[in-house]
Amino acid sequence: MALTAYANADHAGCQDTWRSTWGSAQFLGDKLVRWSSKKQKSTAISTTEAEYIAMFECCAQILWMRSQLTDYGFAFNNIPLYCDNKSAIALCCNNVQHSRSKHIDIHIFTKALPRERFEFLLLWLGMKSMSPETLKRLQEEKDE
Secondary structure (H helix, E strand, C coil): CCEEEEEEEECCCCCCCCCCEEEEEEEECCEEEEEEEEECCCCCCCHHHHHHHHHHHHHHHHHHHHHHHHHCCCCCCCCCEECCCHHHHHHHHCCCCCCCCHHHHHHHCCCCCCHHHHHHHHHHHCCCCCCHHHHHHHHHHHHC
16 A cells, blocks of 8 residues: 655636645545645745645645554655646755745745754754854954
């Protein structure tokens, strides 16, 4: 039995607000176990952006479903996510920051992380978290 997901978007489908609608469906084997369709929170400026956000939302659902199924003893490591937009797929596979896509992360990543996850990511990225006092002291040393 496999867990499979599909994501799609309708770019600027709402004529009143010009917001896109995204949809996703998740199948366990050949059974549809979850589907959703929502209007995107921000206005996508391209079809690629609308599809990328749809894939992001679908991926969040897949991860939630996988964690729930793991609690019941089912293990899913390779979960295919299908999308019909080559540009959005390419962006997911090679998320380079260029002028046509760098604003997308700003729209998506707007929620604060739990402290443990934030500290883990700081270590993983090789960054340091500094207090305001430390930053002020470093700035004063630089100015001298």
